[in-house]
Amino acid sequence: MTVVGVDVGKTRITLIARGSGTKREERPTPRNMSGAEFRRIFNSFMEGVDSPSAVGLSIPGLVDREGLALESAVGIQPMDFSWIEEEYACSVNLANDCDAALLGQKFDLEEYSNAVNVVIGSGIGASVKYGGDILWSDENGSIEPGFMYVGNSTWHDLCGGHYIGDRFEERTGRTKKPREIFSGSSNEADELLEDLKTENSRAIASIINSFAPQILSFSGSVATNQSEFIQECVSRSKELDVHNEFPEIIISGVKDEPGVEGSLVLADRIL
The missing domain is CATH 3.30.420.40 (ATPase, nucleotide binding domain)
Incomplete structure (x- = not known):
């Protein structure tokens, strides 16, 4: 077969x-x-x-x-x-x-009634399993976590890889690729990274408060290539008003x- x-x-x-x-x-x-x-x-x-x-x-x-x-x-x-x-x-x-x-993550999805996978790549999207059921995006698009508002814009438009370079150019008039920004190559890059950590941590805390996942995983090019950055965002989210028990965290590796x-x-x- x-x-x-x-x-x-x-x-x-x-x-x-x-x-x-x-x-x-x-x-x-x-x-x-x-x-x-x-x-x-x-x-x-x-x-x-x-x-x-x-x-x-x-x-x-x-x-x-x-x-x-x-x-x-x-x-x-x-x-x-x-x-x-x-x-x-x-x-x-x-x-x-x-x-x-979400289906292809390394953990056994059947073991969890609530689970979330966040894809941070050129944009940001997420999939949710809640109460034992996968909330398929074509049936539940209105709850797409990637499009939650963090301040005056969506998480997707603030922190997606495609938009990180745009934000740097708006601030400085110079162009840099996301990987150059993540290297912390200038004071301006460091300032943007600090904002990104704050915005990501708020969004992660909102996901935990909204869906009470027992496991929260991250995949996508930004998440896999910048795992230390994601870990820092997760750590900061613990300091926010997280009402639910903090979930197990998995960040996909580059080869996953x-x-x-x-x-x-x-x-x-x-x-």
């Missing part, structure tokens, strides 16, 4: 097939990728792969899980995935990439791939 997982990112698409053997490929995500381009990438990968029993898709943006479609996303065109069922005579399951990352693993979990859930 072969299952296929596909994790679509803004810069990279990872495809993996597991069955009698394992096949894995990474492809650059085409700019403003169309459905036809995704279809070519998927079909090219499937050459030489045994007929799959199930395919799981981790997709950034607003998805329609029942209709197997991407409705909207930044940098990716809306597209339909139902053709995979027809062409490969298999079952297909898809989810928003944050939801897939919760989105990829989550796509395979989505496939396994069908079987």
